[in-house]
Amino acid sequence: MVGSNYISRCLRVERALKIDLLDAAKTVDEYLVLNSNLCKYAEKNSRDIKSSRVLIRTLRAAVKSFIEFRSASVAKKLPRFYGGKVIASNESKSQAN
Numbered sequence: 001m002v003g004s005n006y007i008s009r010c011l012r013v014e015r016a017l018k019i020d021l022l023d024a025a026k027t028v029d030e031y032l033v034l035n036s037n038l039c040k041y042a043e044k045n046s047r048d049i050k051s052s053r054v055l056i057r058t059l060r061a062a063v064k065s066f067i068e069f070r071s072a073s074v075a076k077k078l079p080r081f082y083g084g085k086v087i088a089s090n091e092s093k094s095q096a097n
Contacts, residue, residue, distance in 0.1 A: 009062035016041055025067050028077050035060060 014021055017037050025031045038059050046052035068075040 006062040006065050009059055010066050013038065013041075013059055013063060016045075021063065021066055022070070025063065026071075026074065028074070028079070031067070031074075031078055034063065038063070 010021055013019070017024075017034075019034075024034050039056055042052045042056040042059065046055055064075070064078060067078065
């Protein structure tokens with residue numbers, strides 16, 4: 001069930017932003033641009049700030065899961081977000097250990 005929800009959300013992102021996720025998140029920089037566009041989309045298509053935050057989290061989770069499936073090496077480098085801000089990258093976290 002979760003997989004089909006993620007697929008639906010990824011398709012929603014592709015249609016809404018008119019992109020192909022295979023091409024839109026090949027690098028960390030591209031992922032950050034995609035995340036920024038996701039935030040703008042969520043703000044534009046939500047009733048209030050709370051629903052906007054829920055939408056961005058669900059779409060970001062689906063996109064990140066897709067990236068992990070497609071390319072584990074890129075997924076390891078993706079940053080983590082909290083409150084819409086980058087708090088750490090997984091790469092810097094793994095280097096600290």
